[in-house]
Amino acid sequence: xxxxxxxxxxxxxxxxxxxxxxxxxxxNTDGLHMRPAMQFVDIASRFKSEVTVSNGENSxxxxxxMQMSMLAATYGxxxxxxxxxxxAQQAIDALKELVEEKKFGEPAPNxxxxxxxx
Amino acid sequence: MKFxxxxxxxxxxxxxxxxxRVGVITELVSALDKAGRLGNVSCKEITxxxxxxxxxxxxxxxxxxAVPHVKHPAVRDVxxxxxxxxxxxxxxxxxxxxxxxxxxxxxPLNNPDKHLQAMENIFRFLQQEKFRxxxxxxxxxxxxxxxxxxTDENPNF
Numbered sequence: 001x002x003x004x005x006x007x008x009x010x011x012x013x014x015x016x017x018x019x020x021x022x023x024x025x026x027x028n029t030d031g032l033h034m035r036p037a038m039q040f041v042d043i044a045s046r047f048k049s050e051v052t053v054s055n056g057e058n059s060x061x062x063x064x065x066m067q068m069s070m071l072a073a074t075y076g077x078x079x080x081x082x083x084x085x086x087x088a089q090q091a092i093d094a095l096k097e098l099v100e101e102k103k104f105g106e107p108a109p110n111x112x113x114x115x116x117x118x
Numbered sequence: 119m120k121f122x123x124x125x126x127x128x129x130x131x132x133x134x135x136x137x138x139r140v141g142v143i144t145e146l147v148s149a150l151d152k153a154g155r156l157g158n159v160s161c162k163e164i165t166x167x168x169x170x171x172x173x174x175x176x177x178x179x180x181x182x183x184a185v186p187h188v189k190h191p192a193v194r195d196v197x198x199x200x201x202x203x204x205x206x207x208x209x210x211x212x213x214x215x216x217x218x219x220x221x222x223x224x225x226p227l228n229n230p231d232k233h234l235q236a237m238e239n240i241f242r243f244l245q246q247e248k249f250r251x252x253x254x255x256x257x258x259x260x261x262x263x264x265x266x267x268x269t270d271e272n273p274n275f
Contacts, residue, residue, distance in 0.1 A: 030230040033237065034187070038175060065212070066179050066245050072238035074231040 018088040024099040025078050028106035032073035034065070036104035041065050043094050049085025051095070056080075062095070075109065119235040121266040124196045124223075129153040130259045131201040134220075139209050143168050143186055146201045146222040153199075156224070159192040164224060178211025182254070183244050187223035189233065196232045198223040198240070200262060202254065219244075219253050243269055 026032055032040070044051040044062040051062030055077060060067035062081065073079055079099075083091040098104065129149040136142045144165050151161040167188045171177075178184040184207075199222050206216025221240055225233040243249040249269065256262045269275045 030189075031234050033230070033234060034177065034185075035175065066181075066241045069237050069241040070245065072234045074234055 016086050017084060018086065019082065019084045020088040020092040021080065021082045022092055022096055023078055023080050024096050026073050026075055027100060027108050028103040029075055029109050030106060031075050031077065032068065032071060032104075034069060036106065037065055037068040039098060039104055040068060040095065043098055044091065047083070047085070047087045047091035047094075049083040049088045049091045051091060052082040052084075054080045054082070119232075119239045120270040121239060122270055124198050124232075124236045124239075125266060126150055126153050126155050126197050126199050127259070127263045127266075129155065129199040130262050131199070132256065132258050132262060134201045134203045134207075137203075137205065137207065139172065139207060140169055142201060142203065142207055142220055143172065143222065146186075146199050146220065147224075149201075150197060150199050150222075150224065155197045157192060157194050159190060164188065164190060164193075168222065168224075176210040176212065178209035178213075178217050179241075179244075180211055180213035180215065181244075181247075181250060182206075182215060182218040183221070183250060184209040184211065184217040184219075185221050185223060185237070185240060185244075187225065187233075187237075189225045189227050189230075191227045193224050193226045196223065196225045196229065196236050198236065200253075200266075202256070202262075219250065243275065246275070249275060 041063055053060055053062045055071045081095055131149055134142055134145055136145045147165045148161050150156055167190055168186050171188045172186050177186050201220045203218055206218055209217040252265050256265055
């Protein structure tokens with residue numbers, strides 16, 4: 001279970017906090033198996049912000065390897081990452097880069113469909 | 119996915135003889151082999167591959183559980199086995215604590231999605247303290263099998 005974030009914040013806290021949200025798509029063939037999940041948790045844990053990842057069905061703590069493994073995010077799965085805290089923007093940028101650009105340093109399918117929109 | 123879809127019940131080891139990580143992996147792979155679930159791949163080869171993978175990064179996720187696994191081209195289907203140790207095994211776990219329940223998973227290369235779904239099923243329950251406790255308390259193969267089947271039928275376990 002994901003711990004509920006406290007809804008009661010002091011005004012000072014609220015000023016400090018930024019919340020960011022982005023959608024990412026899993027682009028490596030093997031999906032979010034344990035090694036990529038560990039890389040994700042490693043990067044998420046470098047930031048103070050809370051990191052939540054959702055696959056539409058489950059919302060999990062992006063700093064927990066067990067919870068991340070529960071997403072069963074196969075190739076092509078879209079995930080929503082939310083970060084909240086003073087370094088929320090840096091955190092979300094780093095995580096998006098890991099998933100979509102670095103593709104966890106893993107191969108992507110060869111016969112990938114070309115998305116030639118506009 | 120359900121446990122019954124990928125756990126080889128007859129290979130379950132309620133009390134492992136081995137007392138270290140390599141020994142436990144060897145014992146569990148050998149149990150799968152004896153149950154005829156490794157196909158034509160040699161037991162030795164799978165054992166070696168699981169240990170190699172384990173050495174890259176420990177699958178001891180903390181809370182007394184470890185999930186050693188490997189993908190191998192000669193394996194036909196995703197299959198897993200459970201072994202338990204009452205003394206606790208040093209798995210170089212993330213929380214540096216001993217491991218009491220080990221789920222070893224072997225998957226083919228060509229079905230990454232099924233591998234992920236099996237892992238999802240495993241962690242959905244291993245995450246829950248109640249499930250970990252019941253698993254550790256189960257003393258016979260039959261009790262472990264019943265616990266897994268109960269969770270299959272009752273996802274809100």
